Amino acid sequence: MARYVVATTGDIPVGTNKVVTVRGREIAVFNVKGAFYAFLNKCPHEGARLCHGAVVGLVRSDEPGTFEYTRQGEILRCPWHGWEFDIRTGQSWVDPENTWVKNYPASIERGGKLVEGPYKAEVFPVSVEEDYVVLEV
Amino acid sequence: MNETLVRTAGATPVKDGVVDCDIHPLPARPDDVLAYMPERWQEHHRVYGSHFRAPFRESSPWPRAAPAISRRDAWPPNGNMPGSDLPFMREQHLDLHNIEFGILQVLGFATGSQRNLDYSAAIASALNQWQLDYWCNPEPRLKGSIVIPTEDPEAAVAEIERWAGHPAFAQIFMTPRLTEPMGRRRYWPIYEAASRHNLPIGIHGGGHGAHATTGGGWPSYYIEEHPTAGQSAQALITSLIVEGVLERWTNLRFVVVEAGFAWVPALGWRLDKHWRRLRSEVPHIERLPSEQMHQHFWFTTQPVDEPERPDDMRRTFDWIGWDRILYASDYPHWDFDDPRYAFPFRLSPEERAMLFRDNAVSLFGLA
């Protein structure tokens, strides 16, 4: 498990994502309300690139005709077949026991700490003053 | 590990050529199509517009899963509609999935539901010339489907005569929800012409016809309406068989598009069983209905049915007959099927060849 610096926090505004390639893997990094989450950019169903999905909330209902809409900004609908995934965990909402997207721990690190290593910046130049998104892959 | 994870993890790139039996092109600008119509009908279009047998001019009665019914990643960089940009279609689909041939199916112009039959004939003609100029000529992998003004069979036959034999066109295009069930005599001139030219007829599911979407009335939700393409397909097969169309024109070949396939075996069993019981009502039907189904109908796979056990998909293909299964993607629509992942069981090389390529090549005479 190595750690990779993949973006500045400013590169990925809240509600958006950035696709990075780490060790040949395409990974989508999402900013959910200031926290970062990363998972394989590939739907486990038919392989759609999840970075194109709509970021929505979670709708639930205890009673036909009522709509309880929560967790706005935390659910990703696959850009093809609409399967919903929890951005925080990669877990499928419609088949939580069996279906998930492989996710990678993401954290925010201060540039000053990163230049001391042992992080792999690969193609990414790091400056001391900024905050960075770091993935463990 | 679950089925779906295994499915994508084990996928291999598409090495061999694929024939995609359902691709939806759209004009980048409506004028691209309208320009092919006589000024009189262009004017009619500008003033009165197109007519759907549905309440909204531009939206479905059931809001679709996504804008333009499309994959969210299918909007071309130039911002035009999904399916309207040939270079982007090449990059995102034809090249990526190694599409050797793609069959175009033009939706959205509703030639079968126009108020004005002469306008419907003009728009059908325009769509055919447009397919040729904008798609088939610049991209020879793409084959057109002859759009016809279905409710005016005489004009429909004229349109078939105009294009039959043209190497850019693979089939005649119809939709199932018409004024009357598809097997009724009103439409026989179309079948006679198809038979005479030995042209397959592709019947693309969905659309808004003259009747309620179900025998029990109008559904409330898209989640209910989307699967009704399967029931319409059951009705169209039943109608074509029971009316005797296939006894009369024995070389006819129909392609049922975008209705799935898992329902096919049970329909054959049901038709056989009740045909035996009610034979005296239909003495003109001499061949077992399930045999007629197998002889005259091909089925595109999309939207791929997803059995709870993947092996049941194989079993369903066994029951339908592997020689009657055609891969289709439905690109660029949201319920697109990726040829690499849509079939979550191991295909033998022979099965793979039939499903992805050879059945379609021989059905449409592609070369």
Next chain:
Amino acid sequence: MSWRDVKPIDCDIHVVVPHTGVLLPYLDDYWRDYVTVRGVRNLDMTSYPPTAPLTSRPDWRPATGHAGTDLALLRRHVFDELGAQIAICNVVWGAQALHHHHLAAALCRAVNAWVAAEWLDREPRLRASIVVPWQNAAHAVEEIERCAPDRRFVQVLLLAMADQPLGREHYWPIYEAAARHGLPIAIHAGSAYRHATTSLGWPSTLLEDYVAQASGFQNQLMSLICEGALSKFPDLKVVLVESGVTWLPAFMWRANKIWRAMRMETPWVDRPPAAIVRDQVRLTLQPFDAPPDAAVVERVIEQIDSDRTILFATDYPHWQFDEDEVIPAGLSADLARRVLVDNALATYPRLESLS
């Protein structure tokens, strides 16, 4: 084992209202005059022409009159020859297709009273479905309340096609009342002909019309699931009667698939539709649309993947099988036993006294 030795519970046989005249004793003065003065002689239904081969097996057809109108013949065929211990009568009759919903209510009430007096009172092995004027849910509930104290009424009868899909809230009071009284909802093949029987329009033959009933059931099941009717009444059982059965696996696969894509549209459907079907939906055995190939039948049964789903039924006097081939080859002995007796007992609380 012969299935007869098990003394099956037959969940679908038909008794027939030969003409409106037999109901006159069960109508009040206004409605008796209404049907007499207005000439409402018969409301037998387009979907079952009495002389069509489907409507009666030749050896079950009486010398005169309609099959299903003679108790002595029914006793002989259903109980003596087919060996049923109990049989549930379904009266598929046009009261449920009338536009005049008050007239429908009067006639349904009369049909139920007639069934109780002329059939149930005379043959203790018979049970019946409550025919309800579903055109008006309040009238339908009233009729359920009226019949429910009579435990010989074991379910509520609807048809596969009418004005609007069966999941709609219009029908919920009926489902509420049914669930409260331990009455399953039976949906029987047939149409009130409010819409063409196919989405392509009106077919040309009875054959197409009958084949299309299977699609009607598929649409109704989807409506009941998606509108939330089955979730709203989790104790309710729905019995699809004369549906053809073998379309069910393909239906479940497609329903699950579209639910995974679109469940945000109907979030009260909080689990895969197939799970709801296996919990709450039952199907009667005949007609069983399958080839005479035990391996295919076995596979379809595996795909249904529930030994509780199928209920034995002959569909007497309709002609769905010959001789005594009512059990399709391919059902295991264990499953056959459940189908013949146990599943009906589990589905119909009012048959408990038999177990």
